[in-house]
Amino acid sequence: MSLQPFHLAIPVHDLAAARRFYGEVFGLAEGRSSAQWVDFDFFGHQLVIHQHPKTAAQEQAHTNPVDGHDVPVPHFGVVLQWEQWEALAERLRSLGTPFVIEPYVRFKGQVGEQATMFLLDPCGNALEFKAFKDIGQLFAK
DSSP, rough: OOOOOOEEEEEESOOHHHHHHIIIIOOOOOOEESSEEEEEETTTEEEEEEEOOOOOHHOOOOOEEEEEEEESOEEEEEEHHHHHHHHHHHHHHHEEETSEEEEEEEEEEEETOOOEEEOOOTHHHHHHHEEEEGGGTOOOO
16 A cells, blocks of 8 residues: 555644654654744654644543444544554554553454554644554555
């Protein structure tokens, strides 16, 4: 599967903390930056963190029930290869990163079976990382 990289810009109320998080916790390479924003190579995609004051909406987290868990909405992330996902989960655990939903296999034995994990960046942006042993199941009904 050959995909074009996506571009996503997200608000962060603490640019320095978010910069450390994406650079050190995930080990992402930085691209261009200014005093108000920073580009990152987010697994081949362009993620831009933009300095933005904290809003009341960010403090009122919303969740939807999925597979017995409260999934934060909104959230973003990437689909990794299974081995990449396992390595990332281990890296995050070894760094003591708190999870919203611990790494596990969702929909086990069903269509769409996938490994998933959820966490928050220091500014409350929810991230999901997932993997499929069969990438052909990505859009399966």
